[in-house]
Amino acid sequence: MQANERLSSAMQESGLTQAELADAVNARLICDGHEGTVSDRTIRNWLTGKTRWPHPRQREALQAVFGCEAEELGFSRPARCPSPVSEPESSVRRRYFLTATTSAVVTPFVGALPQVGSSDVIRLRSGLDALTALDASRGGHEALERAALAGAAEALDLQKRAASQRLRQRLFSVAANYTASAAWSAVDARQSDRAHSHLNRALYLAGMGKDPVAELRVWNSHAMLAVHRGEYSQAVDAGQAAQATAVTRRDPLFASLAHARTAVGHSMVGDRRGALRSLGHAEEAMVKSATDESRPSWVAFYGPAELLAITAIVRDDIGDAVGAEAASHRALAAIPQQFRRNRALATLQLALTQLHQRDIDQACSTAAHVFALMEGSPLPGRMRSFLGDFHRDLITLAPDSGTALEWEDRYRSEWSQAR
Template sequence: MPGNFLLQQAMDELGFTQEGLAEAVNAALKEGGQRDSVGERTVRTWLTGKTRWPQRAKRDALQAVFGRSTEQLGFTPPSAPDVPEDDVHRRRFCTAAGGTAVGITSPFLAARPAVGTTDVLRARKGLDALTALDQTRGGHAALERSALAGAQETLELQKRAATQRIRQRLFTVAADYIAAAAWSCVDAHQLGRAQEHLSEALRLAGMAQDTTAQMRVWNSTALLATQRHRYGEAVAAAQAAQATSITRRDPKFGSLAHARTAVAHAKSGDRQAALRSLGYAEDALAKATQQPRPGWVGFYGPAELQALAAIVHDQIGAPAEAEAASFRALAALPEQYRRNRAMATAYLALAQLHQGEVDQGCATTAAAFDLMAGTPLPGRLRVVLGDFHRALLTLAPTATAAREWEDRYRSEWSTA
């Protein structure tokens, strides 16, 4: 007996298991005022072809679930017409289902199709575009707005999710969109809005039961706390990122969490803890293998770890090591990571300045401005350049290079 391959294909497109389809059909039957129900055994008879033409109520429910006619789902009507049914009963089913019958057409044919795997993949594509924009320009208001719009559209989709698994996947996508908006605010140094977005992203990640999304939120929370000079909170958030199960399953995520912890420890003045966490990050990254991962974590690898190591070393009073780490980061960072390269360049200039190399440090910052030419400087980069300016005035307030730097860059840095 041939199987019903069209039904199986439709199930695969929407991510249905046999149990999941039975649940969705039962929900449609209940919505239509029917007392009948189906189980996995019934679904198997549909898939094997044993049942070639389900009863009318079940056909209507299948059409409601898939948004396709019964024939498009691979079912074949018998040569004899259906036995007439009670018209009153038929109208009651149609009305209860929320549709208005036109002729003999089922109201379910006009129902909006359930949302499935294809829709999830389509919703996720927008995240890749936002990630690419962040890599080149950095955080800004338009990126934040686009991310929030993507989240709203995704949350509307989840209302029509075909299964609970699809709904959870859509919550993950929505959490990632909100996290992207939060990250844009962190990078733009819009700290209040960043916190609001992170709280919402963490809520959605919890509803999705997605530890990767949760880890992303805690990673950004640690960076946000560092920007706010709340270093104890930064350590706690970074350790929360470490505690997510994805860090145990994938060493790359574990490495990122340890690196973020190292920066938080360094900012809080705990030298030994910072170096220890940095060592853990290096060991974990050495164990990471190539495998599919969300696009947002694509920035992290040996180059970014070196960039974070530069921050740690400079913060704990080892500027020579920080300079070396910055050079290694810049040698490995891809060209398209324009904002990251500008950040690494600014930290390189700081490390040089902290070694007394005033002229070299001032010259290095020129490359940071050049890298972001044509777009406003992200707020986070302006903060680092502000740190450079203050250190410059402290170490060499009368130096010619310091005066020239201020004359050349202060307006661009402070108003960009």
């Protein structure tokens, strides 16, 4: 078995560690609509020569990162494997992707640059849909965040060469949404400082793109981040900023989402009347919303089921645990199966409402379902934090309960496995 010196040299020249190369390849895979499956071990197998010809998808992503063919990186095509007949991807895009995902210094491409058009916007938007689907299943994580930032950087690079103001605005809008995706991934992973930075950048890009939907998306995430950071009055402010965006006047669904976020903020600051008033506005707007209207994929999570899940949070916060439990049951009956992370969070909220009614055994049983729902995937930071809230309330309300002690043992075990 002979070591792959060419790949090692390419990594050294680009300043990439094994972990950074794995992240860069995974980011490319995710942008192309595939799962990021490359690990440090994968890279070691490539370097030691144990893997002489990578899997096709991984090989294409690796070629895109370095901007050259696999053979130039020291890999050997099996005799039975035919040579490719399609044109390789533009070296401009490959080298740019390397810069965007790793911040490595590469030699600039000299020569005529390809024309930027609507097809570039369509391609980049399809990458957004792939990231949204990955988030719905697994939740926020670093590879998703990196991929989103790479997409934003590519959109901004293309914007510089766009032929018309209209096309430049569309690319700014795409960049805003990729940056918002990165921000949301950081929010879900409980990386609040990075999330805050990304959100501020996304808000600027949304303004440059004159995109009120992206603006609302950013304020929605700002409201959630403020709650996570304990900045409850800022959560109210962000929810009200979302209400003020132009899109809420023409699409009741977005208006409903903005009012629902504001309701959470009001409940956190102890404003029961304000929370219920905002919930009422959210419900009224939901009734008026059209289900067949075309909307961006990121908002697919929000509908009657998610509003019920938010209602459960608000009612639990204002002391109505019975009403919160009823809303949680209705939410779980309606949340689509593909939103696995959202179902797990709604299940955990149900457990909290049961716990706050002193139904210890049922609450522990319900909370245990979270681990089954997320089996096979690491728990996002936001969910781990939520489990911490449940655990703290559990030991406060029932410190000597046998059921609570048993759940604590399992909680600690599952927590360590989920990290």
